[in-house]
Amino acid sequence: MCDEKACQIKAVKRQIARSKVVVYSKSKCPHCKAVKALFKDLGVEYVAIELDSLGSLGDSIQDALLELTGQSTVPNVFINGKHYGGNSQIQELKKSGALADILDGDSYDLIVVGGGTAGLSAAVTAADLGAKVALVDYVAESPKGTKWGLGGTCINVGCVPKILMHHAAISGQKLEDAGRVGFEVSIKDHSWPDLVSKISTHIKQLNQKTEASLEERNIAYFNARAKMKSRNEVQLVSMDANNDETLTVITGRKIILACGKRPRIPSDLVGSDLCITSDDLFSLPKHPGHVLCVGGGYVALETAGFLRSFGSRVTVAHTGDSSFLLPRFDRQMVDVVAENLRLSGIRFVSDGQLVKVESTTTDDDHHQLKAHVRNSSSEVRVLSVDTVLVAIGRKADVSDMDLHVAGVSVNADGEILVDESGRTGNPDIFAIGDVAAGTPDLASFATQCGKRVANFLFAENPDGRGLMRNFGDPPTVVFTPAEFASLGFSEEAAVAEFGADQVSAHFQYFAPVRERISVKYGGRNCAKVVCKKEKSGVEKVVGLHFVGPFAGEIMQGFVLAMETGLLTKQALDAMLGISGTNAQVLTNLQLSNKC
Structure with a gap:
């Protein structure tokens, strides 16, 4: 529970976040009447809180305003969540012409929610076409506490670190191969911490370059959680220096949702807190040791390949038979991929569903995990490993974004429903990238969707139909060895x-x-x-x-x-x-x- 003043401060913050213009006023104050008349003459809607009509509550609010702004008098004016003073300050802003810019300051041609491949592509393309753009991005920590910067999954925990590790693994193999063609090669043990450190440094540089590219184009960047406040308003939720929640509202003529997906962990998996996902893999401080990769898709097989090259014992457990490896790909080619992985020493456990993970300690005080894998006959086998990587797919999570307020619908998997142009149920809101239902989870596809939708919106493309669907079956690469x-x-x-x-x-x-x-x-x-x-x-x-x-x-x-x-x-x-x-x-x- 907060004390009375703290509660009132939070109430004031909520109020100023809900409305574009808020005037804390007293009904008989001439200065209050003057500033309200100014807004009325400008045709600006405002909310007036008449403190003298609220009794002791009004006094409490005024005390909270003093604490929050340092101003004890009325009127006390907030615009777009920011304090601008009283009547004399507002009149001066009007006289200088600055008030119009302030009133329009948090209105944009386009708001992009999501700073990954799709969102960045859309934001940059729109800005290059002359649009006033805001980009909102926030990364929630993984269950293991991993967090990262601007750039989305691809830059931080997907394509970039994966390909760097894949190349590092190939480099190690080439060193071994060199010894077979006449070179005298001395190969030291691989240093996992050194590789992780170098990848981390490179990714931070990409984060900085990405943010710089937004600044160059005057794209407003907000590191905040986004919630829909209305059909064209986005509420930004962030934390201030005192760790108090701060709410700001921005308005967009058009909005693009590009929130992406996160790795899925079964809700009924016992001991799920002992597992990692691809969100955590690339920042592990020490070598993962013997790894159980759970899943049969891209992430599981790519990870298995490079970890094996770094000296890990690797087991891949997947449900069903071999047809569950890389589903939807050509089966003859998948068989070749699987055969190559087996030849490298990777062990496959088919018809295996991970149901339980528990932590144990060996006789020599070595920490280990016991992974319980159950087959379709309910038989359970227990695997002793050092790391369990769950890679069974990804899911969209927009449950806390209040999309329904804006007329945006999702399917049972949380993906946003769109038509062939990427439009949602709200004609002014689009969804692109992984979060859009029916689209491939591919960075290259997301990039093109971002470009095409932005061009349609701001380059006056006469026909929006098919913007998302005319790629055919997109090209892709599985980066196994x-x-x-x-x-x-x-x-x-x-x-x-x-x-x-x-x-x-x-x-x-x-x-x-x-x-x-x-x-x-x-x-x-x-x-x-x-x-x-x-x-x-x-x-x-x-x-x-x-x-x-x-x-x-x-x-x-x-x-x-x-x-x-x-x-x-x-x-x-x-x-x-x-x-x-x-x-x-x-x-x-x-x-x-x-x-």
């Missing part, structure tokens, strides 16, 4: 879409020339195209998949060709390959599947 790049339809999806008699699939396993005498283990590489048979006899490429070194770099060059719809199997066969490269295999796909 042998990278897996994928674009367009898998063989299974193509058969479901076009029918088996209309689909052909061609592939080739290969060994990169540059690695044939140096690689540690004989992992498989594979290239594959999935084609739709045209009436003309041409096989139009509708899916392209590649497992091998630098697969993403190879795939990027084919994205434009695929998007034009002009890439065919016949064109690949006739293409002049560059001798000695991995991409050359695409000119010689000799094996075919019977679809």
